[in-house]
Amino acid sequence: xxxxxxxxxxxxxxxxxxxxxxxxxxxxxxxxxxxxxxxxxxxxxxxxxxxxxxxxxxxxxxxxxxxxxxxxxxxxxxxxxxxxxxxxxxxxxxxxxxxxxxxxxxxxxxxxxxxxxxxxxxxxxxxxxxxxxxxxxxxxxxxxxxxxxxxxxxxxxxxxxxxxxxxxxxxxxxxxxxxxxxxxxxxxxxx
Numbered sequence: 183x184x185x186x187x188x189x190x191x192x193x194x195x196x197x198x199x200x201x202x203x204x205x206x207x208x209x210x211x212x213x214x215x216x217x218x219x220x221x222x223x224x225x226x227x228x229x230x231x232x233x234x235x236x237x238x239x240x241x242x243x244x245x246x247x248x249x250x251x252x253x254x255x256x257x258x259x260x261x262x263x264x265x266x267x268x269x270x271x272x273x274x275x276x277x278x279x280x281x282x283x284x285x286x287x288x289x290x291x292x293x294x295x296x297x298x299x300x301x302x303x304x305x306x307x308x309x310x311x312x313x314x315x316x317x318x319x320x321x322x323x324x325x326x327x328x329x330x331x332x333x334x335x336x337x338x339x340x341x342x343x344x345x346x347x348x349x350x351x352x353x354x355x356x357x358x359x360x361x362x363x364x365x366x367x368x369x370x371x372x373x
Contacts, residue, residue, distance in 0.1 A: 185263075188255040192248035192264035196271025196288060199278055200240030201225050204233050213281065221283035223318040223372055241283075242291030244268060249292040258296070262345030265292035269349055273356055284356040286322040289349055293329060296342075300332040316371040319360035326350040 201220035205212035208229055216224040222241065226234035245268055252264030269285040269292070290308065294301030304325045311321035329350045333343055363369040 185256050185260060188251050188260065188264050189267045192251050192267035193271040194276065195244050195248050195251070196268030196285075197275035197277045197282070198244060199272065199275050199282055200237045200244075201283060202278055204237050204240070205229060208233060217370060219283055220278070220281075222287055223370075226372055227370070238287050241272065241287035242294070244272075245288035245291030245293075246295035248288075249295040253296070259339060259341045259345070261292075261296050262342050262349070265289070265296065266345060266349050266352070268292065269352060273352075284322065285353050286318075286325065289329075289353050290325065292349075293333075293346075297333055297336055297338065300329070300336050303332060304328050312372065317364075317369055318372050319357050319369060320364065323354055323357055323361070326353045 199220050201212050201222065201224065205220070205225060205228075210229060212218075212220045212224055212228065216228045218224070222234050222238045225237045245265060248268030248271075249261040249265040252261035255264075265288075269289050271282075272285040272288045273282045274280040275282040286308070290301060290305045292301075293304060307328060308321045308325040311324050312318055315321070327350070330343060330346050333346050338346070360369060
């Protein structure tokens with residue numbers, strides 16, 4: 183029963199979308215402006231750096247919190263399962279008609295909690311790629327491609343690597359439209 187409750191709690195926590203909350207506080211429905219995505223990148227493009235930083239930190243902290251739920255309630259392997267639940271919650275939030283973001287910050291925040299060195303490197307790579315290419319989707323895909331190899335090098339368990347693979351594949355799949363736009367040269371920058 184405890185694992186089920188932990189998964190439900192992590193999903194509900196993941197469903198709290200800071201992009202929607204922060205933008206609403208500024209009088210904006212973030213889902214009706216810019217790309218329509220309630221994530222950090224769209225908040226940055228439409229509302230500026232300060233509010234985007236709040237969204238990034240909030241979404242990252244909820245990923246860390248969800249991972250902590252699994253670790254504390256069950257064991258370190260289960261922290262990856264509850265992180266996946268939060269990632270799904272962020273993408274399909276019960277509080278927002280199941281229309282959410284792409285879960286990058288939530289995933290990276292959870293990985294920072296579960297494997298600090300790997301998570302911080304992945305987060306730093308994401309930031310560097312954003313600064314160099316000015317395209318958050320490219321940074322997000324690159325970051326997710328690095329997660330599993332990084333965790334493997336850090337000696338994580340097979341179960342943790344399997345959960346991390348599912349998380350990374352899920353987040354990359356959420357970028358299918360971005361991948362098409364990257365291929366056609368029409369992807370939005372964050373300038």
